[in-house]
Amino acid sequence: MSFARAACAAIAAMLILAACDQPGSDGRDRVVYRHAIDGMPASLDPAHAANVYSSTLVVNLYDTLFRYRYLSRPYELAPNLASGMPEVSEDGLTWTIRLRENVRFADDPAFPDNRGREVTASDVVYSLGRHFDPATRSQGAWLWRGKITGLEEWIDGGADPDRRIPGLHAADDMTVVIELTEPYPQLAHTLAMALSAIVPREAVEHYGREFGVRPVGSGPFLLKQFDETRAVLKRNLDFDRGALDLAAEGHDPQRHAELGLGSLDGEAYPFIDRLEIHFIAEPTTRWNSFVAGEVDNVMVPPEQADRVLDSHDPLRFSPEIEQRYHTLAEPEAGFVLYGFNMANEDIGHHPDEQIDSANRALRCAMRQAFDWQERNDTFYQGLGQVFPGVIPPFLDAFDPALDAGSTARDPQQARSLLQAHEWTPETLPQLTYGLEASVHQRQMFEQFRARMSAVGIPQDRLRSRSFASFGDFSRAIANRELDLFLMGWTMAWPDAQYALQLFYGPNAAPGANSFNYDNPEFDRLFERAAALEEGEERTALYRQLNEMVIDDCVHIGSLSRTRLHLWHRHVRMLPDREMLGGYFLRFVDIGAAP
Amino acid sequence: MNTVRTLSVHKRPWSVVRTDHIATLVAIAYLAAALGVWLGLWADNWAEITGTMWADPSAAHWLGTNRLGQDILVRAVASTATAFEVGLAVALSSSIIGGLLGAVAGHFNGSPVDELILWLKGTIDAIPFYLLVVAIAFALQGHAMAMHLAMILAFWTTTARVVRAETIRIGQSGFIEAARAGGSTASRIIFRHLLPNLVHVLLVQATLVFVAAIKAEVVLSFLGIGLQDSISWGLMLAEAGQDIMAGQYMNFLVASLCLFGLVMAASLLADRLQDRLDPRTRHQRSVDIG
Numbered sequence: 001m002s003f004a005r006a007a008c009a010a011i012a013a014m015l016i017l018a019a020c021d022q023p024g025s026d027g028r029d030r031v032v033y034r035h036a037i038d039g040m041p042a043s044l045d046p047a048h049a050a051n052v053y054s055s056t057l058v059v060n061l062y063d064t065l066f067r068y069r070y071l072s073r074p075y076e077l078a079p080n081l082a083s084g085m086p087e088v089s090e091d092g093l094t095w096t097i098r099l100r101e102n103v104r105f106a107d108d109p110a111f112p113d114n115r116g117r118e119v120t121a122s123d124v125v126y127s128l129g130r131h132f133d134p135a136t137r138s139q140g141a142w143l144w145r146g147k148i149t150g151l152e153e154w155i156d157g158g159a160d161p162d163r164r165i166p167g168l169h170a171a172d173d174m175t176v177v178i179e180l181t182e183p184y185p186q187l188a189h190t191l192a193m194a195l196s197a198i199v200p201r202e203a204v205e206h207y208g209r210e211f212g213v214r215p216v217g218s219g220p221f222l223l224k225q226f227d228e229t230r231a232v233l234k235r236n237l238d239f240d241r242g243a244l245d246l247a248a249e250g251h252d253p254q255r256h257a258e259l260g261l262g263s264l265d266g267e268a269y270p271f272i273d274r275l276e277i278h279f280i281a282e283p284t285t286r287w288n289s290f291v292a293g294e295v296d297n298v299m300v301p302p303e304q305a306d307r308v309l310d311s312h313d314p315l316r317f318s319p320e321i322e323q324r325y326h327t328l329a330e331p332e333a334g335f336v337l338y339g340f341n342m343a344n345e346d347i348g349h350h351p352d353e354q355i356d357s358a359n360r361a362l363r364c365a366m367r368q369a370f371d372w373q374e375r376n377d378t379f380y381q382g383l384g385q386v387f388p389g390v391i392p393p394f395l396d397a398f399d400p401a402l403d404a405g406s407t408a409r410d411p412q413q414a415r416s417l418l419q420a421h422e423w424t425p426e427t428l429p430q431l432t433y434g435l436e437a438s439v440h441q442r443q444m445f446e447q448f449r450a451r452m453s454a455v456g457i458p459q460d461r462l463r464s465r466s467f468a469s470f471g472d473f474s475r476a477i478a479n480r481e482l483d484l485f486l487m488g489w490t491m492a493w494p495d496a497q498y499a500l501q502l503f504y505g506p507n508a509a510p511g512a513n514s515f516n517y518d519n520p521e522f523d524r525l526f527e528r529a530a531a532l533e534e535g536e537e538r539t540a541l542y543r544q545l546n547e548m549v550i551d552d553c554v555h556i557g558s559l560s561r562t563r564l565h566l567w568h569r570h571v572r573m574l575p576d577r578e579m580l581g582g583y584f585l586r587f588v589d590i591g592a593a594p
Numbered sequence: 595m596n597t598v599r600t601l602s603v604h605k606r607p608w609s610v611v612r613t614d615h616i617a618t619l620v621a622i623a624y625l626a627a628a629l630g631v632w633l634g635l636w637a638d639n640w641a642e643i644t645g646t647m648w649a650d651p652s653a654a655h656w657l658g659t660n661r662l663g664q665d666i667l668v669r670a671v672a673s674t675a676t677a678f679e680v681g682l683a684v685a686l687s688s689s690i691i692g693g694l695l696g697a698v699a700g701h702f703n704g705s706p707v708d709e710l711i712l713w714l715k716g717t718i719d720a721i722p723f724y725l726l727v728v729a730i731a732f733a734l735q736g737h738a739m740a741m742h743l744a745m746i747l748a749f750w751t752t753t754a755r756v757v758r759a760e761t762i763r764i765g766q767s768g769f770i771e772a773a774r775a776g777g778s779t780a781s782r783i784i785f786r787h788l789l790p791n792l793v794h795v796l797l798v799q800a801t802l803v804f805v806a807a808i809k810a811e812v813v814l815s816f817l818g819i820g821l822q823d824s825i826s827w828g829l830m831l832a833e834a835g836q837d838i839m840a841g842q843y844m845n846f847l848v849a850s851l852c853l854f855g856l857v858m859a860a861s862l863l864a865d866r867l868q869d870r871l872d873p874r875t876r877h878q879r880s881v882d883i884g
Contacts, residue, residue, distance in 0.1 A: 284839055303839035378647055378661060437818045439832045447662050450643040459641060464823050468732070 031590045032274040033571065036286055036295040040228060040279035042471050043212035046197035047131055050139035051470075052490055055194035056582030057231055057277060062197035062217030065097060065124065065176075066188055067583045071261075072250025074396075075333075075494045075579055077188055081119065081198060081218070083174075085188070092183030092533075097176045097191075099124070104238050108216045110206035116238070119198060119218050121170030126161055127198045128168060133159045140195030142511045147187075149179040161201065183531045189493030193580060220270045220586040233275040244269050244587065259326065260572045264589055271589035296571050296590075300564035305381040308564065312382055321566065328565040331385060333578035334490035335392045335499075337557030338370070338448070341483045343508070343516035346429035358421040362428070363553035365417040369455040370448065370556050371409035378447065379440065383562040389546040390489075390499045392560045396534075397496040397542040406550050407557070414455040425458045434482035436473050437466040444486060478510035487514065492580045496542040497530055503549050517554045617862035624674055624856050631675035640664065640672035640825050648842050658844045660833060669825050670848045676826040677808045677856060680742065684807035687746040689800040692753025693792065697784050699754065700761025711758075715751045723748050723810070724817070731819055741820050745807050753799040760795050761788055794871035801864035805857055812853055827853045 041054035049058040059067070063081035079085060081103060087096040105116035131138035132145070132155045146152065149167030157163065167179035178187070190196055203216035215223050220241075221233035246265040253262070264271065278294075280286040283301030290298035300308055308327075310318040317327045340363055342348030347363065350356040372386040388406045391398050433448070435441040442464075449462045465482065467473040476482050491498050505523045507513035522545060529541035549555065565575050573588040630636045645659040652658070657667040699711040718726070727744040734740040764770060765788070773783050814820030815828025827849040834846035 284835060287839070301839065303836050306840065439818070439836060442829070443662055443833060446641055446664070447643065450641060450662070450664075453642065466822055 030274060031272045032276065033272045033585075033588045033590055034276040034278060034295045035297055035575075035585065035588075036278045036280050036289060036299075037577070038279075038281055038283070038286065038299060039470065040281070041231075042469075044215045044223070044226070045136075045212040046127070046194055046199060047136045047138040047140060048212065049194035049197070052577055052580050052582075053279070055580040056577060056585070057223075057233075058194035058197050058215075059219065059582050060221045060233060060275070060585050061215045061219045061223055062194075062199065063103065063119065063219050064192055064194065064197050065099075066192040068192060068579055068581060070249035070584055070587050071246075071252070071256060071574060076250065077192060078248075080192070081124075082191075092185070092531075093180045095178040095180070095187060096171070097124075097178070099174045099176070100241075101174060102240075103218050105200045105203075105218050106216055106222050106236060106238070108203060110200065110203040110216055116216075116218075117200075119200075120173045121176045122173075123198050123200060124176045125165070125168055125170055126201045128196065129154075129159065129161055129165060130199075130204065131195075133161075138195075140193070142507055143190045143193070143195065146506070147180055147182070147184050149181055183533075185533050186493060186495060186497055186530070189495070189498075193492050221275055224274075229279060231277045231279075233277070235270055235273050235275075239270070241269065243267060249587075256574070259574055260591070261574075261587075264572065264587070270586045275585060275588075290566065293568070297565065297567035297575055300566060302379060302381050302383070305383060305564060308566065315383065315562070317564075324569070325566040326569060326571070328563075328575065330563055330565075330576075330578075331392075331394055332490070332561045332563055333392075333394060333494065334488060335387075335390065335558040335560045336486060336488045337390065337555045337559070338484065338486050339515045339555045340553075341480055341485075341514075341516060342518065342554060343480050344483050347431060347483055348516070349518055358423070360553055361417045361421040362423055365414040365423070365455065366452060366457070367406060367553050367556045368408075368410040368414040368417070369451050369457070371451055372407045372557065372559055374409070374451075375444070375447065376559055379444065380559070380561050383564075384559045385562070386559050388558075389550050390502065390555065390558055391496045391542060391546050392491075392499070392558070394560070395491075395494065395496050395499075397539045397546075399543050399546070402543075402546070409451070411455050418456060425456065425461070428457060428461045429483075430461055430463060431483040432481070433462050433464050434473055434476055434485040435464060435466050436470055437468055441486070442466070448486075477514045480509050480516065485514075490578070490580055494579065495534075496539075496546070497526075500526060500529075500542060500545050500549075503545075503554060515554050517549070517552070519548065519552065522548050614862055614866050617859040617866075620855055620859035621863060624859065625678070627671050628675040628678040631672055637668045637672040637675075640669045644668075648837070648840070651844075657848050660830075660845050661837060661840075661842075666830075666844055666848050669830060670827070670852050672825050673827045673830065673849070673852065674856070676821065676824055677811065677853075680745075680811045680826075681804040681808045681860075683742055684745045684749060685800040685804040687742075688749040688803050689753055689796050691746065692750035692799070693757050693789065693796050695750070696754035696757025697761050697788050697792065700758040701765060701780060701784055701788065703758075703762050703765070708758075711754070715754055718747060719751050724814070724819075727814055728819055738822055738824075741811065741814055745810055749803045749806065753796070753803065756795055756799055757792055760792055764788060764791055798864065798868045798871055801860065801867055805860045805864060808853070808860070809857060 037053060037056060039053040041057055042048065043054060044057055044061065046058050046062055049055050065080060065082040066077050067080040069076045069078045077085070081099055083098045083100045088094070099119065099121060103119045105111070105119060107114050107116045111117060128144065130136050131141040132151065144151070148165065150165055151167060154163065154165045169177055171177045180187070197217065200216055203214070204211050207214045213226055218239070220236055220239045222236050223231065224234050225232040243266045244264055246261060251261060278289070280289060283303065286298055287301055287304055289295045308317055308321045310316045315329050317329070321327060340347055347359055350359055376382055376384045376386055385393055386407050387393055387398070388402050388404050433445055435445050445464050449459055452462060453459050465476070467476060477485055477487070489499065489502060501507055502512055503515060503517040503522060504513055504526050505518045505520070508516045508518065525541055525545055529538050529545065532538040532541070567573065567575060570591045571588065572591055573584060576584050631638070641664070643663040644665050645655050645663045647659070647661055647663050649655055649659040649663065655665050655667070657670070660666055660669070695711050699708045702708045726748055727741060730744040730747070731740040734743070770783065770787055773787055811820055811826060812828035812831065815826045816832045818832065820826065820828055830845050830849035834849060837843070837845050
């Protein structure tokens with residue numbers, strides 16, 4: 001090809017590409033929403049979507065069987081890829097889930113002729129089964145392990161996807177049947193998590209390790225670009241879930257009047273052509289990007305809270321902010337807490353009863369030395385809610401009458417505990433405190449160490465170990481390399497079981513039980529509660545489990561933060577990233593800019 | 595007839611001290627602050643929470659407190675010791691390494707030994723400084739001395755280059771030729787004849803590296819890849835980034851001014867040392883005076 005021809009071809013290609021960014025074929029301007037989040041997903045493989053950053057993208061690129069209704073609070077499940085809610089047998093052991101018809105995976109070279117095929121029940125079976133293939137390195141296998149009939153044998157037999165799992169199979173092309181070893185009422189919630197998103201086997205095998213950055217799903221958006229700074233998604237034109245039924249999504253004309261969502265009722269979604277998700281970890285940059293109009297939303301950094309609020313109690317935004325932006329203040333569906341590594345005999349469980357008791361005293365003393373209210377005031381502008389245990393206030397099982405003494409600073413009691421168990425600066429163990437390399441985390445460490453120092457735990461007993469990324473930090477916890485760490489836990493479903501499973505023995509690291517708490521009585525009660533339907537008995541058991549964790553001083557905590565969201569007036573949405581989600585993004589619309 | 599004034603090697607540094615009183619006084623004040631920290635006389639409680647969040651300057655906290663309620667003045671003074679520790683450790687180590695390798699390369703000018711040292715120097719210089727620090731910090735798994743090692747590795751090359759050039763120049767002098775003719779070994783020539791005549795170069799280089807290391811430490815700590823479990827002006831500035839968003843400027847001002855003062859004083863002294871001790875600039879100065 002001559003140079004002139006090559007140049008002409010290149011110019012033609014550029015013109016075509018440029019045309020792609022012009023107004024849509026229906027004549028209206030391309031609708032672009034630019035969403036900012038405070039972290040970057042490490043992978044877009046649903047099997048690794050265990051945090052809010054990955055989930056935000058995964059639930060928009062893939063389909064899950066169920067999702068949470070857009071506006072209903074308390075959170076309420078709705079069918080997504082499933083055509084309806086699951087049919088559960090009377091004994092609670094057999095679940096039948098029917099799928100929507102004519103849902104297709106996106107066109108991709110992984111498929112014959114590059115043409116995406118219909119999503120079937122076999123894809124659901126494959127997607128759940130691959131969590132148990134060691135090569136997947138799934139972060140969600142614990143959700144279903146030990147709960148599905150014959151699963152363990154199938155795993156022991158090599159987790160071969162071509163072999164049938166007795167308790168997880170396709171009854172026909174559009175029907176999935178799950179048989180459980182015991183009732184598991186939370187199963188539907190697990191099937192709304194990004195971890196359970198449906199992937200095509202062809203793409204997993206075609207892309208191998210690259211699958212984490214080459215998503216092939218059936219969700220409302222398709223990935224166009226993904227790097228360290230942002231992900232660009234475009235509308236999936238094959239995605240068809242009918243018209244938006246606002247009433248069914250929990251729309252309350254009074255409560256949601258300010259959001260301007262009414263005009264979207266009855267319209268097919270998604271409403272935007274292009275979704276940009278910007279990863280901006282630095283709070284100042286995130287705020288400045290929002291103010292400059294480079295992104296359409298911001299989760300207000302705590303340092304900025306006083307600039308946007310008129311009053312902390314009751315919480316009220318300033319009139320100027322209210323006039324300029326949409327606002328939302330809501331408690332997070334989660335909490336932060338300090339945890340001890342109970343597998344370390346220097347601070348945790350010990351076979352010798354006397355040492356075990358002394359270790360417990362040391363943990364309790366450290367708990368009493370710490371001041372959660374100070375942490376709240378220092379880092380969260382006093383907007384968070386400190387509570388004892390691990391059942392946060394937004395859950396039904398939260399016990400408002402529970403003694404809050406475990407969260408109050410009591411240096412005198414801390415010293416007494418240390419003295420009673422003959423802990424001295426010389427006998428205290430040296431503990432490794434893990435943190436991500438950030439200013440905030442380092443200051444939190446200094447605050448923690450200073451409070452320990454004030455009750456006689458010398459500063460050199462607490463050694464910090466910082467990690468460049470959240471992934472490295474999580475890995476160190478999973479490898480039991482840290483003795484003490486601050487962690488956040490975002491609820492994936494609105495039930496205390498999701499918080500209490502942090503202490504369930506079989507979930508020990510690298511599972512969700514990062515504390516490696518091992519208490520057979522706790523495990524027995526937890527298993528009993530897990531099989532119960534919602535009710536007083538289950539709530540009583542949850543509260544009992546919560547108190548066991550407090551009594552054993554396994555953690556120091558906890559605190560639920562309050563999120564302050566702002567978004568531009570011309571954006572019509574309710575941004576809710578709780579429940580590890582980003583489902584709301586399919587319902588975002590952009591009006592005329594002011 | 596013009597008179598060329600020259601200074602003896604022993605008198606030169608002292609005369610520098612007298613010619614720049616302000617810089618000297620400032621440097622002495624910083625050194626005194628650092629000595630006090632090392633001796634445990636003050637600022638050993640830099641990590642303690644002694645006040646309330648963002649308290650204004652008062653009798654108890656002369657420059658106020660930071661977000662945690664830690665005394666800003668105490669942290670700034672403790673950071674002085676950190677600056678000297680880093681500056682001195684890096685300046686001394688890189689001068690020794692750079693001096694030795696530069697002298698060896700210069701003495702064996704054009705030989706494979708020289709080529710090898712030049713290649714090593716060129717390779718290290720080709721790696722961007724901050725990338726090198728991150729790589730070393732990663733390789734050392736966050737070791738407390740990772741930043742020091744990275745700086746030493748990065749800074750010795752400049753010293754080596756200057757020393758090599760000076761060695762080649764001196765190597766052509768009669769006394770070196772005489773030593774060679776007399777059968778002196780290479781190590782004897784380097785250690786007995788070359789290095790003593792390179793002290794002025796090493797002194798100037800060490801001062802420049804001292805300043806560069808302090809500045810680099812602040813930048814690295816600010817970026818979160820510097821000191822891990824200590825206090826420095828860089829860490830204070832990193833904290834100030836959050837403070838400023840909340841309208842609190844004291845941490846930023848104090849850390850910036852402390853850094854400015856020491857770097858300015860050390861740079862002025864380094865310049866004056868160079869003016870006095872560098873044969874090229876000294877010659878120029880002598881002519882000007884004459």
